Amino acid sequence: MSLPILHFAHANGFPAGSYRVLLEPLKTHWKVESLDRFGHNPTFPVDHNWQALVNELLDHLQQACSDQKVTGIGHSLGGVITYMAALKQPQRFEQIILLDPPLMTGLDSLGLKLAKKLGFIDKVTPAGITRGRRSHWPNRELAIEYFASKKLFSKFHAQALADYVDHGTEPDPRGGIRLRFDPGVEVAIFRNLADHLSGSLKRLQVPVTLVRGQQSDLLTPEREKRLKRSGFSCISVPGGHMFPLEHPEETRHCLLQLLKPQQ
Template sequence: MPTPILHFAPANGFPGGSYRSLLEPLKTHFPVVTLDRLGHHPSYPVNNNWQNLTHEFLAHLDQQVPGKHLIGVGHSLGGVVTYLAALEQPERFEQLILLDPPLMTGLDSLGLKLAKRLGFIDKVTPAGITRGRRSHWPDQASALAYFQGKKLFQNFHPQALADYVDAGTEADPKGGIKLRFEPKVEVAIFRNLADHLTGSHKKLNLPVTVIRGSETDLITPARAKKLEKMGFNCQQLPGGHMFPLENPEATRKLLLQLIQQPATA
Protein backbone atom coordinates (compact mmCIF):
# COMPACT_ATOMS: atom_id res chain seq x y z
CA MET A 1 0.00 0.00 0.00
CA PRO A 2 1.34 3.50 -0.82
CA THR A 3 2.59 5.63 2.05
CA PRO A 4 -0.33 7.77 3.23
CA ILE A 5 -0.10 11.54 2.93
CA LEU A 6 -1.06 13.66 5.89
CA HIS A 7 -3.14 16.59 4.69
CA PHE A 8 -3.63 19.42 7.17
CA ALA A 9 -6.26 22.17 7.03
CA PRO A 10 -5.94 25.15 9.42
CA ALA A 11 -8.41 27.09 11.55
CA ASN A 12 -10.25 30.20 10.42
CA GLY A 13 -7.87 33.18 10.38
CA PHE A 14 -4.71 31.06 10.63
CA PRO A 15 -2.75 30.36 7.43
CA GLY A 16 -1.32 26.85 7.25
CA GLY A 17 2.23 28.00 7.95
CA SER A 18 1.12 28.96 11.46
CA TYR A 19 1.29 25.27 12.35
CA ARG A 20 4.94 24.76 11.37
CA SER A 21 6.00 23.76 14.90
CA LEU A 22 3.34 21.03 14.90
CA LEU A 23 3.75 19.74 11.36
CA GLU A 24 7.40 20.08 10.37
CA PRO A 25 8.68 17.17 12.53
CA LEU A 26 5.95 14.92 11.10
CA LYS A 27 7.66 15.09 7.71
CA THR A 28 10.22 12.56 8.95
CA HIS A 29 7.37 10.02 9.13
CA PHE A 30 5.35 10.67 5.96
CA PRO A 31 4.62 13.36 3.38
CA VAL A 32 2.74 16.36 4.77
CA VAL A 33 0.70 18.75 2.62
CA THR A 34 -0.72 21.87 4.25
CA LEU A 35 -3.60 23.96 2.96
CA ASP A 36 -2.73 27.65 3.17
CA ARG A 37 -6.14 29.28 3.63
CA LEU A 38 -9.76 29.06 2.51
CA GLY A 39 -12.25 31.70 1.40
CA HIS A 40 -9.91 33.99 -0.54
CA HIS A 41 -10.30 32.53 -4.04
CA PRO A 42 -12.80 34.53 -6.14
CA SER A 43 -14.24 31.32 -7.57
CA TYR A 44 -15.21 30.10 -4.11
CA PRO A 45 -16.79 32.95 -2.12
CA VAL A 46 -17.87 32.04 1.39
CA ASN A 47 -21.49 30.87 1.45
CA ASN A 48 -23.89 29.11 3.80
CA ASN A 49 -22.73 25.91 5.49
CA TRP A 50 -19.26 26.31 3.97
CA GLN A 51 -20.35 24.63 0.73
CA ASN A 52 -18.02 26.68 -1.50
CA LEU A 53 -15.17 26.22 0.96
CA THR A 54 -15.66 22.47 0.65
CA HIS A 55 -15.49 22.74 -3.14
CA GLU A 56 -12.38 24.89 -2.83
CA PHE A 57 -10.86 22.28 -0.52
CA LEU A 58 -11.58 19.46 -2.99
CA ALA A 59 -10.14 21.50 -5.88
CA HIS A 60 -7.01 22.02 -3.79
CA LEU A 61 -6.77 18.24 -3.24
CA ASP A 62 -7.13 17.65 -7.00
CA GLN A 63 -4.14 19.92 -7.61
CA GLN A 64 -1.90 19.07 -4.68
CA VAL A 65 -2.64 15.48 -3.65
CA PRO A 66 -4.63 13.73 -6.39
CA GLY A 67 -5.59 10.17 -5.61
CA LYS A 68 -6.32 8.33 -2.40
CA HIS A 69 -4.61 7.36 0.87
CA LEU A 70 -4.97 10.66 2.69
CA ILE A 71 -4.96 11.14 6.43
CA GLY A 72 -7.23 14.15 6.79
CA VAL A 73 -6.27 16.34 9.74
CA GLY A 74 -7.82 19.72 10.42
CA HIS A 75 -8.16 22.26 13.20
CA SER A 76 -11.49 23.97 13.88
CA LEU A 77 -12.76 25.21 10.47
CA GLY A 78 -10.18 22.96 8.81
CA GLY A 79 -11.53 19.95 10.67
CA VAL A 80 -15.12 20.54 9.59
CA VAL A 81 -14.22 21.24 5.95
CA THR A 82 -12.09 18.09 5.92
CA TYR A 83 -15.12 16.22 7.28
CA LEU A 84 -17.41 17.77 4.65
CA ALA A 85 -14.97 16.85 1.90
CA ALA A 86 -14.87 13.26 3.17
CA LEU A 87 -18.66 13.13 3.05
CA GLU A 88 -18.49 14.01 -0.65
CA GLN A 89 -15.43 11.93 -1.58
CA PRO A 90 -14.78 9.35 1.16
CA GLU A 91 -12.63 7.25 -1.15
CA ARG A 92 -9.80 9.79 -0.82
CA PHE A 93 -9.32 9.27 2.90
CA GLU A 94 -8.03 6.52 5.15
CA GLN A 95 -8.99 8.29 8.36
CA LEU A 96 -9.91 11.70 9.76
CA ILE A 97 -8.43 13.39 12.83
CA LEU A 98 -10.31 16.57 13.73
CA LEU A 99 -8.89 19.01 16.26
CA ASP A 100 -11.62 20.77 18.26
CA PRO A 101 -13.92 21.07 15.23
CA PRO A 102 -17.27 22.91 15.45
CA LEU A 103 -19.24 19.81 14.45
CA MET A 104 -22.62 21.10 15.54
CA THR A 105 -25.52 18.64 15.49
CA GLY A 106 -28.94 18.24 17.06
CA LEU A 107 -30.03 21.18 19.21
CA ASP A 108 -26.72 22.95 18.57
CA SER A 109 -27.46 22.82 14.84
CA LEU A 110 -30.98 24.14 15.34
CA GLY A 111 -29.57 26.96 17.45
CA LEU A 112 -27.22 27.96 14.64
CA LYS A 113 -30.02 27.96 12.11
CA LEU A 114 -32.06 30.21 14.38
CA ALA A 115 -29.11 32.56 15.03
CA LYS A 116 -28.57 32.96 11.28
CA ARG A 117 -32.25 33.52 10.55
CA LEU A 118 -32.80 36.03 13.36
CA GLY A 119 -29.53 37.87 12.82
CA PHE A 120 -27.67 37.23 16.07
CA ILE A 121 -25.05 34.84 14.69
CA ASP A 122 -22.31 37.35 15.58
CA LYS A 123 -23.16 36.85 19.25
CA VAL A 124 -22.88 33.06 19.23
CA THR A 125 -19.71 32.82 17.11
CA PRO A 126 -16.44 34.79 17.20
CA ALA A 127 -17.68 36.91 14.27
CA GLY A 128 -18.63 39.75 16.60
CA ILE A 129 -15.19 40.13 18.14
CA THR A 130 -13.48 39.65 14.76
CA ARG A 131 -15.23 42.61 13.14
CA GLY A 132 -12.96 45.61 13.13
CA ARG A 133 -9.93 43.69 14.41
CA ARG A 134 -6.55 45.29 13.89
CA SER A 135 -4.92 44.12 10.66
CA HIS A 136 -1.89 46.40 10.13
CA TRP A 137 1.41 46.96 11.99
CA PRO A 138 4.67 48.79 11.29
CA ASP A 139 6.69 45.54 11.36
CA GLN A 140 6.71 41.93 12.59
CA ALA A 141 8.15 42.85 15.98
CA SER A 142 5.20 45.18 16.58
CA ALA A 143 2.75 42.50 15.46
CA LEU A 144 4.36 39.91 17.74
CA ALA A 145 4.12 42.25 20.74
CA TYR A 146 0.49 42.99 19.90
CA PHE A 147 -0.55 39.33 19.74
CA GLN A 148 1.38 38.47 22.90
CA GLY A 149 -1.03 40.78 24.73
CA LYS A 150 -4.18 39.16 23.33
CA LYS A 151 -6.03 36.50 25.35
CA LEU A 152 -6.38 34.09 22.42
CA PHE A 153 -2.58 33.92 22.04
CA GLN A 154 -1.51 34.02 25.67
CA ASN A 155 -0.84 30.29 25.94
CA PHE A 156 0.71 29.80 22.50
CA HIS A 157 4.04 28.05 22.30
CA PRO A 158 6.56 30.83 21.54
CA GLN A 159 7.61 29.24 18.25
CA ALA A 160 3.99 28.78 17.19
CA LEU A 161 3.26 32.44 17.84
CA ALA A 162 6.34 33.47 15.87
CA ASP A 163 5.25 31.16 13.04
CA TYR A 164 1.78 32.72 13.07
CA VAL A 165 3.20 36.23 12.75
CA ASP A 166 5.54 35.08 9.97
CA ALA A 167 2.95 33.08 8.00
CA GLY A 168 -0.01 35.28 8.82
CA THR A 169 1.34 38.65 7.68
CA GLU A 170 2.68 40.10 4.46
CA ALA A 171 4.08 43.39 3.22
CA ASP A 172 1.47 46.11 2.76
CA PRO A 173 2.01 48.19 -0.41
CA LYS A 174 1.09 51.24 1.69
CA GLY A 175 3.84 50.45 4.19
CA GLY A 176 4.33 48.11 7.13
CA ILE A 177 2.69 44.69 7.20
CA LYS A 178 -0.89 43.42 7.15
CA LEU A 179 -2.77 40.21 7.85
CA ARG A 180 -2.80 37.70 5.01
CA PHE A 181 -6.11 36.26 6.15
CA GLU A 182 -8.55 39.07 5.48
CA PRO A 183 -10.72 39.89 8.52
CA LYS A 184 -13.82 40.29 6.33
CA VAL A 185 -13.35 36.73 5.08
CA GLU A 186 -12.79 35.47 8.62
CA VAL A 187 -16.06 37.12 9.72
CA ALA A 188 -17.96 35.66 6.75
CA ILE A 189 -16.70 32.18 7.60
CA PHE A 190 -17.89 32.47 11.20
CA ARG A 191 -21.27 33.75 10.06
CA ASN A 192 -21.78 30.76 7.79
CA LEU A 193 -20.84 28.01 10.26
CA ALA A 194 -22.11 24.63 9.10
CA ASP A 195 -25.54 23.86 10.58
CA HIS A 196 -26.50 20.85 8.44
CA LEU A 197 -24.43 18.08 10.03
CA THR A 198 -27.12 16.26 12.03
CA GLY A 199 -27.09 12.61 10.96
CA SER A 200 -24.18 13.15 8.56
CA HIS A 201 -22.01 10.59 10.38
CA LYS A 202 -24.27 7.81 9.09
CA LYS A 203 -23.00 8.51 5.57
CA LEU A 204 -19.32 8.14 6.47
CA ASN A 205 -17.64 4.76 6.89
CA LEU A 206 -14.23 6.01 8.00
CA PRO A 207 -12.36 6.08 11.30
CA VAL A 208 -12.93 9.55 12.75
CA THR A 209 -11.15 10.86 15.84
CA VAL A 210 -12.04 14.15 17.49
CA ILE A 211 -9.44 15.66 19.82
CA ARG A 212 -10.68 18.34 22.20
CA GLY A 213 -8.78 20.75 24.40
CA SER A 214 -9.38 20.20 28.11
CA GLU A 215 -10.28 23.88 28.54
CA THR A 216 -12.14 24.46 25.29
CA ASP A 217 -15.62 25.92 25.29
CA LEU A 218 -16.37 24.44 21.87
CA ILE A 219 -16.21 20.65 22.15
CA THR A 220 -17.51 20.52 25.69
CA PRO A 221 -17.67 17.21 27.60
CA ALA A 222 -21.38 16.97 26.74
CA ARG A 223 -20.68 17.47 23.04
CA ALA A 224 -17.83 14.95 23.21
CA LYS A 225 -20.22 12.36 24.63
CA LYS A 226 -22.62 13.07 21.78
CA LEU A 227 -19.83 12.59 19.24
CA GLU A 228 -18.85 9.31 20.89
CA LYS A 229 -22.44 8.09 20.52
CA MET A 230 -22.14 8.95 16.83
CA GLY A 231 -19.21 6.51 16.65
CA PHE A 232 -16.31 8.97 16.79
CA ASN A 233 -13.24 8.30 18.89
CA CYS A 234 -12.88 11.26 21.27
CA GLN A 235 -9.54 12.16 22.84
CA GLN A 236 -8.39 15.08 24.98
CA LEU A 237 -5.22 17.15 25.31
CA PRO A 238 -4.34 19.97 27.70
CA GLY A 239 -5.26 23.45 26.50
CA GLY A 240 -8.11 25.42 25.03
CA HIS A 241 -9.55 25.57 21.53
CA MET A 242 -6.11 26.52 20.21
CA PHE A 243 -4.33 23.56 21.82
CA PRO A 244 -2.49 22.53 18.60
CA LEU A 245 -0.58 25.82 18.83
CA GLU A 246 -0.39 25.82 22.61
CA ASN A 247 0.94 22.27 22.91
CA PRO A 248 2.31 21.29 19.48
CA GLU A 249 4.54 18.51 20.82
CA ALA A 250 1.77 16.74 22.74
CA THR A 251 -0.56 17.15 19.76
CA ARG A 252 2.04 15.69 17.40
CA LYS A 253 2.62 12.67 19.67
CA LEU A 254 -1.10 11.90 19.79
CA LEU A 255 -1.43 12.32 16.02
CA LEU A 256 1.35 9.79 15.46
CA GLN A 257 -0.26 7.38 17.88
CA LEU A 258 -3.65 7.67 16.18
CA ILE A 259 -2.19 7.31 12.70
CA GLN A 260 -0.26 4.20 13.66
CA GLN A 261 -3.27 2.71 15.43
CA PRO A 262 -6.36 4.20 13.81
CA ALA A 263 -9.74 3.95 15.47
CA THR A 264 -12.19 1.51 13.94
CA ALA A 265 -14.90 3.08 11.79
Protein backbone atom coordinates (compact mmCIF):
# COMPACT_ATOMS: atom_id res chain seq x y z
CA MET A 1 0.00 0.00 0.00
CA SER A 2 1.44 3.37 -1.03
CA LEU A 3 2.00 6.09 1.55
CA PRO A 4 -0.24 9.17 1.53
CA ILE A 5 1.46 12.22 0.02
CA LEU A 6 2.31 15.40 1.88
CA HIS A 7 3.41 18.25 -0.36
CA PHE A 8 5.39 21.09 1.22
CA ALA A 9 5.83 24.50 -0.44
CA HIS A 10 8.62 26.74 0.85
CA ALA A 11 8.81 30.42 1.80
CA ASN A 12 10.33 33.00 -0.55
CA GLY A 13 14.11 32.67 -0.61
CA PHE A 14 14.24 29.40 1.33
CA PRO A 15 14.77 26.30 -0.85
CA ALA A 16 12.81 23.26 0.29
CA GLY A 17 15.89 21.56 1.76
CA SER A 18 16.00 24.31 4.40
CA TYR A 19 13.07 22.55 6.13
CA ARG A 20 14.78 19.16 6.45
CA VAL A 21 14.69 19.09 10.26
CA LEU A 22 10.93 19.75 10.16
CA LEU A 23 10.01 17.35 7.37
CA GLU A 24 12.40 14.40 7.65
CA PRO A 25 10.63 12.70 10.60
CA LEU A 26 7.31 12.85 8.73
CA LYS A 27 8.65 10.51 6.05
CA THR A 28 7.92 7.53 8.30
CA HIS A 29 4.21 7.83 7.53
CA TRP A 30 4.04 10.11 4.48
CA LYS A 31 5.67 10.42 1.13
CA VAL A 32 6.96 13.99 1.39
CA GLU A 33 7.23 15.90 -1.87
CA SER A 34 8.43 19.45 -2.48
CA LEU A 35 9.65 21.66 -5.29
CA ASP A 36 13.18 22.88 -4.63
CA ARG A 37 12.88 26.55 -5.73
CA PHE A 38 9.79 28.31 -7.00
CA GLY A 39 10.26 30.98 -9.65
CA HIS A 40 13.47 29.64 -11.21
CA ASN A 41 11.92 27.67 -14.06
CA PRO A 42 11.75 29.92 -17.17
CA THR A 43 8.53 28.16 -18.13
CA PHE A 44 6.91 29.68 -15.02
CA PRO A 45 8.39 33.16 -14.56
CA VAL A 46 7.21 35.25 -11.62
CA ASP A 47 4.18 37.25 -12.73
CA HIS A 48 1.24 39.31 -11.44
CA ASN A 49 -0.33 37.85 -8.30
CA TRP A 50 1.85 34.72 -8.49
CA GLN A 51 -0.35 33.04 -11.10
CA ALA A 52 2.62 31.35 -12.82
CA LEU A 53 3.91 30.05 -9.46
CA VAL A 54 0.52 28.44 -8.87
CA ASN A 55 0.80 26.77 -12.27
CA GLU A 56 4.35 25.70 -11.42
CA LEU A 57 3.06 24.04 -8.25
CA LEU A 58 0.23 22.28 -10.07
CA ASP A 59 2.60 21.11 -12.81
CA HIS A 60 4.96 19.74 -10.15
CA LEU A 61 2.09 17.91 -8.44
CA GLN A 62 1.09 16.29 -11.71
CA GLN A 63 4.64 15.11 -12.36
CA ALA A 64 5.47 14.00 -8.82
CA CYS A 65 2.11 12.69 -7.64
CA SER A 66 0.18 11.85 -10.82
CA ASP A 67 -3.53 11.85 -9.89
CA GLN A 68 -3.08 10.99 -6.22
CA LYS A 69 -4.53 13.56 -3.83
CA VAL A 70 -2.10 15.33 -1.50
CA THR A 71 -2.13 17.16 1.79
CA GLY A 72 -0.75 20.57 0.90
CA ILE A 73 1.35 22.41 3.47
CA GLY A 74 2.97 25.75 2.70
CA HIS A 75 4.97 28.34 4.59
CA SER A 76 4.52 32.05 3.80
CA LEU A 77 4.72 32.28 -0.04
CA GLY A 78 4.21 28.52 -0.16
CA GLY A 79 1.05 28.81 1.89
CA VAL A 80 -0.55 31.32 -0.45
CA ILE A 81 0.32 29.48 -3.66
CA THR A 82 -0.92 26.22 -2.09
CA TYR A 83 -4.18 28.00 -1.24
CA MET A 84 -4.48 29.40 -4.77
CA ALA A 85 -3.70 25.97 -6.26
CA ALA A 86 -6.49 24.45 -4.15
CA LEU A 87 -8.88 27.12 -5.40
CA LYS A 88 -7.92 26.31 -8.99
CA GLN A 89 -7.77 22.50 -8.75
CA PRO A 90 -9.48 21.34 -5.53
CA GLN A 91 -9.49 17.74 -6.75
CA ARG A 92 -5.72 17.61 -6.14
CA PHE A 93 -5.96 18.15 -2.37
CA GLU A 94 -7.22 16.27 0.69
CA GLN A 95 -6.67 19.36 2.85
CA ILE A 96 -4.32 22.33 3.08
CA ILE A 97 -2.42 23.77 6.05
CA LEU A 98 -1.01 27.27 5.66
CA LEU A 99 1.87 28.37 7.89
CA ASP A 100 1.87 32.15 8.49
CA PRO A 101 0.72 32.93 4.94
CA PRO A 102 0.64 36.55 3.65
CA LEU A 103 -3.03 36.08 2.81
CA MET A 104 -3.96 39.67 2.03
CA THR A 105 -7.72 40.28 2.07
CA GLY A 106 -10.04 43.23 2.71
CA LEU A 107 -8.21 46.44 3.59
CA ASP A 108 -4.84 44.66 3.36
CA SER A 109 -5.63 43.75 -0.23
CA LEU A 110 -6.66 47.31 -1.10
CA GLY A 111 -3.49 48.69 0.48
CA LEU A 112 -1.38 46.23 -1.50
CA LYS A 113 -3.04 47.20 -4.78
CA LEU A 114 -2.36 50.85 -3.98
CA ALA A 115 1.30 50.17 -3.11
CA LYS A 116 1.78 48.43 -6.45
CA LYS A 117 0.02 51.14 -8.42
CA LEU A 118 1.85 54.04 -6.78
CA GLY A 119 5.25 52.35 -6.79
CA PHE A 120 6.00 51.96 -3.09
CA ILE A 121 5.59 48.19 -2.92
CA ASP A 122 9.25 47.83 -1.87
CA LYS A 123 8.45 49.75 1.32
CA VAL A 124 5.55 47.52 2.40
CA THR A 125 7.17 44.16 1.56
CA PRO A 126 10.73 42.85 2.19
CA ALA A 127 11.61 43.60 -1.46
CA GLY A 128 13.53 46.76 -0.54
CA ILE A 129 15.72 44.93 1.97
CA THR A 130 16.22 41.96 -0.35
CA ARG A 131 17.53 44.15 -3.18
CA GLY A 132 20.71 44.89 -1.26
CA ARG A 133 21.22 41.58 0.51
CA ARG A 134 24.59 39.89 0.56
CA SER A 135 24.83 36.85 -1.72
CA HIS A 136 28.45 35.61 -1.45
CA TRP A 137 30.65 34.25 1.36
CA PRO A 138 34.17 32.80 1.49
CA ASN A 139 32.95 29.54 3.08
CA ARG A 140 30.10 27.73 4.84
CA GLU A 141 31.23 28.58 8.37
CA LEU A 142 31.33 32.33 7.68
CA ALA A 143 27.93 32.12 5.99
CA ILE A 144 26.40 30.47 9.06
CA GLU A 145 28.02 33.10 11.28
CA TYR A 146 26.69 35.88 9.04
CA PHE A 147 23.10 34.64 8.98
CA ALA A 148 23.07 33.91 12.72
CA SER A 149 23.82 37.60 13.31
CA LYS A 150 20.78 38.75 11.29
CA LYS A 151 17.41 39.38 12.94
CA LEU A 152 15.45 37.15 10.53
CA PHE A 153 17.69 34.16 11.30
CA SER A 154 18.70 34.88 14.89
CA LYS A 155 16.14 32.51 16.45
CA PHE A 156 16.53 29.66 13.96
CA HIS A 157 16.99 26.15 15.26
CA ALA A 158 20.73 25.45 14.86
CA GLN A 159 20.21 22.53 12.48
CA ALA A 160 17.67 24.49 10.43
CA LEU A 161 20.18 27.30 10.00
CA ALA A 162 22.86 24.83 8.90
CA ASP A 163 20.38 23.20 6.50
CA TYR A 164 19.52 26.60 5.05
CA VAL A 165 23.18 27.33 4.32
CA ASP A 166 23.76 23.81 2.94
CA HIS A 167 20.69 23.84 0.67
CA GLY A 168 20.48 27.55 0.02
CA THR A 169 24.03 28.08 -1.26
CA GLU A 170 26.23 26.59 -3.96
CA PRO A 171 29.88 26.86 -5.01
CA ASP A 172 30.65 30.14 -6.74
CA PRO A 173 32.88 29.84 -9.84
CA ARG A 174 34.75 32.89 -8.54
CA GLY A 175 35.47 31.11 -5.25
CA GLY A 176 33.56 30.66 -2.04
CA ILE A 177 29.81 30.09 -2.02
CA ARG A 178 26.79 32.05 -3.24
CA LEU A 179 23.02 31.99 -2.76
CA ARG A 180 21.14 29.42 -4.86
CA PHE A 181 17.87 31.35 -4.66
CA ASP A 182 18.34 34.22 -7.13
CA PRO A 183 17.87 37.50 -5.22
CA GLY A 184 16.26 38.97 -8.35
CA VAL A 185 13.61 36.25 -8.30
CA GLU A 186 13.12 36.80 -4.56
CA VAL A 187 12.51 40.52 -5.12
CA ALA A 188 10.10 39.83 -7.99
CA ILE A 189 8.10 37.47 -5.79
CA PHE A 190 7.75 40.08 -3.07
CA ARG A 191 6.73 42.74 -5.58
CA ASN A 192 3.95 40.54 -6.95
CA LEU A 193 2.40 39.50 -3.64
CA ALA A 194 -1.15 38.31 -4.38
CA ASP A 195 -3.76 41.05 -3.87
CA HIS A 196 -6.88 39.41 -5.33
CA LEU A 197 -7.98 36.94 -2.65
CA SER A 198 -10.70 38.89 -0.81
CA GLY A 199 -13.79 36.69 -0.51
CA SER A 200 -11.99 33.69 -2.04
CA LEU A 201 -12.70 31.38 0.89
CA LYS A 202 -16.30 31.09 -0.30
CA ARG A 203 -15.01 29.32 -3.40
CA LEU A 204 -12.63 26.95 -1.62
CA GLN A 205 -13.74 23.31 -1.68
CA VAL A 206 -10.88 21.94 0.44
CA PRO A 207 -10.52 21.93 4.26
CA VAL A 208 -8.06 24.66 5.28
CA THR A 209 -6.32 25.61 8.52
CA LEU A 210 -4.07 28.61 9.13
CA VAL A 211 -1.22 28.35 11.63
CA ARG A 212 0.37 31.59 12.79
CA GLY A 213 3.45 32.30 14.84
CA GLN A 214 2.52 33.82 18.17
CA GLN A 215 5.09 36.58 17.67
CA SER A 216 4.58 36.93 13.92
CA ASP A 217 4.87 40.44 12.53
CA LEU A 218 2.99 39.33 9.41
CA LEU A 219 -0.01 37.30 10.50
CA THR A 220 -0.62 39.58 13.49
CA PRO A 221 -3.43 39.12 16.03
CA GLU A 222 -5.40 41.83 14.20
CA ARG A 223 -5.04 40.04 10.85
CA GLU A 224 -5.90 36.75 12.55
CA LYS A 225 -9.16 38.26 13.84
CA ARG A 226 -10.06 39.54 10.38
CA LEU A 227 -9.31 36.17 8.77
CA LYS A 228 -11.38 34.38 11.41
CA ARG A 229 -14.28 36.73 10.72
CA SER A 230 -13.96 35.73 7.06
CA GLY A 231 -14.38 32.08 8.06
CA PHE A 232 -10.79 30.80 8.36
CA SER A 233 -9.82 28.43 11.14
CA CYS A 234 -6.61 29.71 12.74
CA ILE A 235 -4.38 28.40 15.53
CA SER A 236 -1.00 29.56 16.82
CA VAL A 237 2.35 28.08 17.78
CA PRO A 238 5.47 29.63 19.39
CA GLY A 239 7.72 31.79 17.25
CA GLY A 240 7.65 34.56 14.68
CA HIS A 241 6.91 34.48 10.96
CA MET A 242 9.73 31.96 10.48
CA PHE A 243 8.43 29.59 13.19
CA PRO A 244 8.78 26.40 11.06
CA LEU A 245 12.55 26.99 11.11
CA GLU A 246 12.68 28.43 14.64
CA HIS A 247 10.60 25.73 16.32
CA PRO A 248 10.53 22.73 13.96
CA GLU A 249 9.58 20.19 16.63
CA GLU A 250 6.61 22.23 17.87
CA THR A 251 5.57 22.92 14.29
CA ARG A 252 5.72 19.23 13.41
CA HIS A 253 3.65 18.35 16.49
CA CYS A 254 1.05 20.91 15.40
CA LEU A 255 0.95 19.45 11.88
CA LEU A 256 0.46 15.94 13.24
CA GLN A 257 -2.53 17.18 15.23
CA LEU A 258 -4.05 18.74 12.11
CA LEU A 259 -3.45 15.98 9.59
CA LYS A 260 -6.47 13.83 8.82
CA PRO A 261 -6.75 10.71 11.03
CA GLN A 262 -6.67 8.28 8.10
CA GLN A 263 -3.24 9.66 7.23
